[in-house]
Amino acid sequence: MSTIQLRGVTKRFGAFTAVRDVDMDVAAGEVVCLLGPSGCGKTTTLRIIAGLEQASEGDVVIAGQRMNNRTPEQRDIAMVFQFYALYPALTVGENLGFPLHAERISSQERDRRVRDVAGKLALSHILNRLPGQISEGEKQRVAVARAIIRDPNCFLFDEPLSRLDVELRQTMRGQIKEVLQGLSKATVIVTHDQLEALTMASRTAIMRDGRIEQIGTPHEVFAKPANAFVASFIGTPQMNLITADLLRVDGTMAEIAMEGTTVRVPVDSAVAGLKPGRITIGMRPRALSLVSDARVQAFSAQAELIEPMGAETLIHARTATGDDIRVVLPRSRRVTIGETLHLVPEAGLTHIFDQTGKAIRA
């Protein structure tokens, strides 16, 4: 069974801790994306799974077997590297056939499998070229083809699309997803691009400073971020996070003092358990609606910068207390610079975080 389990994996480089106490389960056929800013430990985690780094603490279990003391070549893993790591002195065909060496199959069988996988990824016409003579997109496909030519325990991808241009990235994203769906293997993809993570993953793990902050389906991490960091990291444009005072909670309606006014917003029922005091309120730019006049639920801000994004317009506005608010409005709603906007947080889409940044949710 193709599975990956990490149990309390910690990695220290001298005094620096790159990965802290990471627990993660990847089931067969599941694709988990490790997502996070640079230096958050996602690539180190991947290299620990691959055996290219040794965990300082904790266990790596692949296909039910503890792998801590196994070398990379004994782990039976296929990995796609960020810079593809094609073998420069071998032709594309030889690159594809390279992983089959250990399987002791006839050369006809090997050729057949090379041709099969080359056909699948549209590489048949370049089998005799050297990696230096093909395009970036082709290199990427060779790297993927070389990974899937075997039947490994699991797949690892390290920033697989980061070197491609936008158009190619979209095509490859679909292509990789399609290839992975047909294989039912445990797969881990490292990326810093949230769109990549959300589109390709069954579940996404958001990492910061070596810790997994939240692991969940793309829907969960977007709609129910576990803390303010995940909330700000997932979603474009970024969620608005504003410090405010919780005054009173009445069932699911909270009275919150923010931006010089008091607004009443519908919140999660768990917020009732919170003592009045400092909180952070999170509102996505698309979860704010514009009303024509000041009213009890609304707070106001002045439009400062207008960025048309095609179907929608992103507006940066500044509140009376100086907070920057991002609002996305449909293209049809024209806003001029300096205009005062009255904004109402949409019911059910407001997130409340306590002082430690943890989301308050039932």
Next chain:
Amino acid sequence: MSGLAARLGFARTSTAVDQAGWGHSAFAAVICLIYFFPVLVIILTAFKEHADALAVPAKLFPTTLFGLIPERLAFTPTLDNFVNVFSRSYSAGSEAQGTGFARFFFNSIFIAGSSVVAALIIGTLAAFGFSRHPLKGNDTYLFMILSTRMLPAIVVIIPVMLLFRVTGLSGTYAGIILLYTAFNLPFAIWMMKSFFDELSPDVEDAARLDGSTDRRVFFKICLPQVIAGLAATAVFGLILTWNEFLFALLLTGVETRTVPVAMSQTIGGDIGVRWGLLAAIETLFLIPVMLVTFFLQNHLLRGVTFGTVKR
């Protein structure tokens, strides 16, 4: 320029001249001639009679070109010198004898070749180790290896001679090959290490994940990427050992004498320095190194400019 060349009917796809232009090419040709001139004189001298070789002004043309070139600047080429390299009579009227030069050429090729191959094999393996599995104090070891080349040869010659006498290596192939290998090793290790250091570690990680052992990674993945380094190291080592005179003079015997030593012993004799003969030996002596350099030139270009261009 290429348009003119095309109309004149001798344009190929894209020649060096097309790219550089006629002016640059002519300039380069003049520079080349200046540098090559001494070698040219030696090669010409190899084909001259003894009297022609001594003539002033030098006779530079092997033909009068149907009278175009004055008689006193031309000579009639002869192959006598080349024949004399291998067998000649030592006094007037006596029977021609073998000079042993066939043996000396074999010695030079065998000794230089073996020591370069040995240095390449040992040096490449050592460099890979230094590059991939650094020891505690890696840099110190590397410095110590390099430091063996810091003393002038003349300083170490007496200890080496004593060592050779005690161990019985004096005058043997094994002795001189061992010594030349030791000469070439520091350079081979440093050079190859810099090539291995440049390789992408990801590629080796990938090979390892694809189920390769260290040995397979080395032979299948790393070695093919450093062929340019091997070629450059081989040529530098070859030139060094090919030209080596001092140690060869003192440590080789009659059987294992190399060409530079034998050549020095050819100087002198009944009619003074036989320039034609010496030039013939030198001309023959040039050929092996030129051939090796010629066949490795594509790799060499990348090897010697290595590190000067950021990839």
